[in-house]
Amino acid sequence: MHRNYRRVGLIVVGLLFIAVLAPVAVYAAGGTFTDDDTSVFEADIEWMASTGITFGCNPPTNDNYCPDKSVTRGQMAAFMHRLADNQVVDAGKLGGEDPAYYESAVFANDIVGLATSSLGATNTSVAELTVDAPAAGFFLINSTASILASSQEQTLWWLQVDDTACKNVPDSTTSVAYGYITTPGGSDRQGGSLTGAAEVSAGSHTVTLCARGATGVSTYQPSLTVLFTTAGTITTTTMP
Numbered sequence: 001m002h003r004n005y006r007r008v009g010l011i012v013v014g015l016l017f018i019a020v021l022a023p024v025a026v027y028a029a030g031g032t033f034t035d036d037d038t039s040v041f042e043a044d045i046e047w048m049a050s051t052g053i054t055f056g057c058n059p060p061t062n063d064n065y066c067p068d069k070s071v072t073r074g075q076m077a078a079f080m081h082r083l084a085d086n087q088v089v090d091a092g093k094l095g096g097e098d099p100a101y102y103e104s105a106v107f108a109n110d111i112v113g114l115a116t117s118s119l120g121a122t123n124t125s126v127a128e129l130t131v132d133a134p135a136a137g138f139f140l141i142n143s144t145a146s147i148l149a150s151s152q153e154q155t156l157w158w159l160q161v162d163d164t165a166c167k168n169v170p171d172s173t174t175s176v177a178y179g180y181i182t183t184p185g186g187s188d189r190q191g192g193s194l195t196g197a198a199e200v201s202a203g204s205h206t207v208t209l210c211a212r213g214a215t216g217v218s219t220y221q222p223s224l225t226v227l228f229t230t231a232g233t234i235t236t237t238t239m240p
Contacts, residue, residue: 104230108226143224
């Protein structure tokens with residue numbers, strides 16, 4: 001009979017031990033606070049606790065968050081203060097990038113009067129523009145020109161970056177775009193435009209508009225405009 005009482009005593013002690021451990025296990029599985037386990041915002045609440053924005057709502061124990069209670073202006077001030085002091089969010093960046101990443105700038109050459117030049121059968125630099133890129137990024141380049149010839153002539157135009165010696169295209173790796181302008185003849189003018197893009201590093205760069213034609217071809221008022229941006233993608237296609 002004495003042994004049976006002893007077994008009953010051991011069983012009672014064991015049940016009490018389990019009863020004490022059970023709430024601890026639930027708390028550990030639920031994270032920092034005990035009253036947000038069924039909240040759809042539990043992950044957000046845990047983030048606020050892990051970053052030191054919130055300490056809880058029942059000091060000094062602070063094992064509750066009170067997810068369904070209103071926030072006073074004073075509590076909001078505490079949240080904002082801790083958010084700034086802990087530098088949880090970097091206000092100096094957007095999308096993880098510095099402000100310079102989103103910079104853009106426009107550069108253009110000035111045309112004074114009726115600028116003209118002769119275009120022969122050799123490669124000729126028609127216009128140049130120096131651009132100071134504030135950061136690594138991309139140039140979107142646009143050029144325009146008019147030509148005049150007494151007979152029908154075909155002229156070749158192309159854009160180069162950081163290579164002022166106009167070379168044959170499309171063989172030149174510094175060429176970013178090229179095209180043709182054909183004069184109708186009879187001393188009539190013909191205009192055209194050319195657009196290209198190039199990836200550049202921070203610093204000074206030279207953009208050159210090159211051309212090649214025939215003897216007796218004149219060019220009028222060539223222009224260059226460059227838009228700089230830090231965001232972009234250039235896809236290179238190899239022509240057959």
